[in-house]
Amino acid sequence: MSISPAPFFDDVAGGPAGGAAWWVQTSDDVRIRVGVWRAEGAVKGSVLMFPGRTEYIEKYGETATQLVSRGYTVLSVDWRGQGLADRLLDDPRVGHVGHFTDYQKDIAAVLRVAREQELPKPWHVIGHSMGGAITLRAVMEGMPVQTCAFTGPMWGIYFSPLMKPLSKLTMVLAPLFGAAHKNPPSTSLGSYVLEQEFDGNTLTRDPAMYQMMRDQLTAHPELALGAPSIHWLKESVTECANLAERASPDLPCLTYLGTHEQIVDRDAIRARMPNWPRGHLVEVPDGEHEVLMEAPDVRGPVFDQLDHLFTTGDARAAAKA
Template identity: 45%
Template sequence: MERAPFYEQIARGPEGGAAYWLTARDGVRIRFGHWPSPPQPRGTVFLLCGRTEYVEKYGPAAADFAARGYAMLAIDWRGQGLADRILPDAPEKGHVGGLQDYQWDLHAVIDAADELGLPQPYFLLGHSMGGAIGLRAIEHQNHRFAAAAFSAPMWGIKAPALLHPFRILLAQLLGDSFLAEAYPPGMNGTTYVYRDSFLTNRLTRDPEMWAWLIEQAAKHPELTLAGPTIHWVAESLLECEALASLPSPDLPCYCGLGAEEKIVHCPAVHDRMNRWPKGRLDLIPGAEHELMMEIPTTRARFYDGCAALFDAAGGLEARDKLTAESA
């Protein structure tokens, strides 16, 4: 495990963050970063970020979890951030061989967390695309997580109403066609924060967070990613369809979803949470897609929901109660 670049000046996380290069079992190089554990840590949150994202974007999340007693790490998945880009001749395109390839990345990070001695138990937090990766991971019987939280998980992809009934057929036909590496209609080679404005963006209502994302892109454009390829969209549709057919894991779960969500397919999230016996769906009024980049009250509500889940799953809720009663 080698040290990798870490842009602390744009991360806004706890002091002392560090990043490392890892090589997944299929030879792809990825990057992950973690921040120092708080005093008497309650465990480590594995933040599985969404498409286009990177480690430094979640420095504030690390600070919020540290304030609640949790260490945190974040991942540059293959094809984004400083990880190996899958299309060397078009590195700005979001591309992957298949959605399940991301499992190799997660396995490498779990091994690295063990090697670094990060605090246990481990907890999963999947945002957007990371929600699909995380759900796939905890469907395996030998996973390492005590509980799972999700932020606007990509358990379904929105398609135009007329095309929705044919989305799987189209994915099968186009995913490996001569159009596979092209952008879908409406996408291009510009990263999202440059392509949209604050007033029309679908990520956050917080102007300071929006300005910070633009600042990160300007200072380190090598971290950014543009639109996905048709192949990425096709593989994502097929993975979401496969996940939808699986039962919910026997694991405590908290899922936050903005009431103004416009990116992931909300009916798929409601359907999954309606059949997750140990799960709770928190529909947050007024919130857009990125709950961890939203206005302060939304961020606090989401982090408190995650921490309550993790505390209970780690047995800390009862332990804190006993400590308070004996004081």
């Protein structure tokens, strides 16, 4: 399928010069957006940056700056139902997907763009949060990457002791009352970063990065997304359970987990990584969910470690770099 130019908000991305985006149709006729920042000179390869729920290409401008400066071309994507990709419900504020495995159709479209744009090889992938679940299935099924990395991957969703039974009950009852496409009770259809002040946020300890997120959505509110649908939640819980039953691939892997993680299930990450062949878990002291958007003294060494992983394929050595 052909691709065509798409909007790219360079005014707020803060990434390397020359970023561009394209529209591409998936096999089930959903339009998604794919963005690329190209490295110049001696290019080491390309990094596919697969974002989390509510996220969008421009949010990864700083990540692209870090990776491009180390010699990697960077690709990112607006998954179906978020960013500028097609929203899937009448209320565009609700995050939704029909089946969680539909995101694999988005990956297939992304790889077509990567091939058509002749992204330099070898390819590597970073999966963040929801993108970590999407990426895990993709590498299990043979996505053509040389190494993989994860930050705060959604291999399970964190529920407080009070919310866990309520969430299960909601997922069971909502379809019976025609509410599967509604957001769960107590959640908001507004953007988290616009509604939550920096103090008390669960994403990052870096006020500058948090302000960047707020500024991006203030300038381009069409990128914003609120709570997920109850159906999305049910699909996500089911996918996490399905993935937990499968072995990790024999692929070099670094996974980062903030010790103050409050969004995804820390136990699910700690359960998988000791059994990942050529994999290694790095726990970031006091880190929140967005390890790549933590303070400069945290994220700088992380990008150095990722560079080492991508260059050598040795996750344990990379973690000590």
